[in-house]
Amino acid sequence: MRRLLLILLSLIPLVAQAQDDYGLYMQEAGEASLLWRGRINVGYDFLFNGTPYWESPDFRSGMIRYNGRDYFDVQINIDAYANQVLVRPQSRHQAMLLNRDEVEYFIIGDRKFVYPRRTYGKAVPDGFCEVLFDGRAKLLMQVTKTLREDPEGRRRSEAGYDGQYHYGIANIFIREVRYYYVSASGEVKQLRRRGDILKCYKDRKKEIRKYVSALEKGQYFNIEQYALRVLRYVEGAE
């Protein structure tokens, strides 16, 4: 009797875990869900330094709006070399390649990523961007990786990756970062230097420059930090 009671008690947590509608569906559908339908990502079968991914090969849990549906608790990563978003089901070690025209956005932690060509067309380059500022205007950051040969390791620091570096491997993924300003009317402009963001607010240039300079006070803001301060000021977020 005691043994029976112990067995039954141990099963209660499983019973008590009722599910919401989404969770019930994803549990029942499993790999048959449309999120996992499509092309498998085969990865890269050559040796390289750096990483083709946005930050690291690690997939992170997030939420993705794909093909008009929201999917939660999904393992997501961005292949910044191929400009693709990858999702990985828990039951597989292989990741799936999503149709990026159908990716509206995805959120990992508090970071939101979009495929801006869906909205702005070819005014933006191909690939995914992180939304650094989302107000009436937007500030987007795009990380791309290019594959180079660097047998002597001179470009090691450009990989932008803290993982182990292997001498003797010539291929390296070099990290490049670009920033884009999108105005309220949908005009897209690449920010190559700090002053470019001020050109977007010509009539308030002096006032904005003065404000941001006061904030800098001995430190130096890079393009991203500078643009963020400007946008927060202009949109009243600061």
Add this chain to the structure above:
Amino acid sequence: MLLVVTIIASLLLASVPSRAASGVFERTYIVTDRDVYLAGEQVGCSAFCLDAATRRPSTVSSVAYLELHSAEGLALTAKIGLMDGRGAGFISLPKNLPTGSYRLIAYTSLNKNEEGYDWNGVCSKTISVYNTRTRERVKGGVKVVDELNAVAVPVVPSSSASLQLEYPSQAVAGEVVPLSLLLPEGGSVSVSVFREDAVPHRDNATIEAFLDEISGSITSGVSGSFMPDYDGEVIRAHVAGIAPDKIAELAGHTAFIAAPGNKSDVYYSVIDSLGQAVFYTGNILGRKELVSEIEDIDSTSTCHLEIVSPFVTPAVEAPAPLVLHPSLAEDLQSRSSAMQVVSRFASDTLYEWLPVRDNLLFNEAGRITYHLDDYTRFPLMREVFVEFIPEIRARMLGGRRDIQVRLRENDVDSRFSEGSSLIMLDGVPVPDHDKIYNYDPLLVESINIYPFCHVVGPKQFDGIVNFVTYKRNLPSMRFSGNVRVIDFQGVLYPAASTGLEVSGLYPDYRQTALWHPLVEMAPGRGTHLEFHAPLRPGRYSIVVEGITSDGRPVYCRRQIDIVKE
């Protein structure tokens, strides 16, 4: 001790997958372009599937099921695809549908789990159908009266004070009429413009009443195990044509359903020990003939899949009977003539197709296509492979023909797949590759090759080839004995009707001058619509019905006179 064990055991016995108290209770409201129809006409439907607790569009279900009931029972069924709680479609009323009152009910898969769900409540409405070609009437659904009270057209002030509607009070028949709408808080509405006459309207509740009542309609109990149609319709099937004691032998076999065409409507499932299979689709559009096959069984076997109907067909209260009086004859005759003109000439040209969700099996980037008309035509498929398609080859593998695809990985052509490619004809898998190998290439328009590894449900394929014929209906394909072609009712195509496409081509006698079921308005941004004023002059009603983005009702009814030139 025994009591404790009993309690715990009861908990476990009740532990079928169940929905938490936080699960959504959905209520589906259908707006129709009018509420009086003739048999043979189209009923324009706009679906609002809301969370009863929050009164906001539900983001759970992707399908709404509609049933039309008369006093005699179920008359017809339909499905509407939902995107963020909104969907639309046209229901075709059969030409032999008897005259009478009909109750239109709408529900989602989640409603099937609710104990005591009120099928006659807020999610139902009544429509009148007149059949001007036969004397068939619904028993108990028609009342002939000696005197007909004139029914004044209700002019309903806007329930949403913020809706701004601009329209001309008068328009000339045959000209384009503009309409402008603005909702400062944004929202989603349907817009209908239809001709008024003496035929009585139905006294249906508006969306305002629906929103007032849905919170109170939440049932206390949830049982049953219907899961939501989250990605799209969940199609259930069971094995038939086999002795019951043999069903368990099919456990673990895969089966597929596929709709012929040039889209990728193919879904796989694994049969369980009870002979059941569940297909998780992304909504199959339109009425299709589904090809279904259980794989890896004797090709002469009669064992096959039968699809389980998703409709509940509940006992529904008979609606109030339709009123008939001789004074209606002229208007009904006029409508009938108009309906016949539209049926004769219109076909698909009247409709503006609205966006739908794709099912995303094929990512067209990287596809390799061969249009066979661009090449020398060969009489045998094997010659086609050899002569100009290096991406495909045919080999014998384990005594069976295997069509293999050369895979492309990292932008480099690599190995040929072995025993693992998906070969399709018009989007329908052909497991026996010999059939394709011996197929007549003169029937094939193009060969689409996807040289990548794909996952389709429980199956993984190394490369996919789709042979697309000119007719898209698998001409001259001989199926095995265990293949079945099933008539399947998919979700309706969402469409709007403005008449702009056919202006001047033929007499425009449409009863509904404008039907747009899915007008999405961003906050502060107006929407401009246009429609072609039909050639029948008269008074037309403009009805805007919907919901604001903060869950408040929108209902507005105005009138416009269309006059002869």
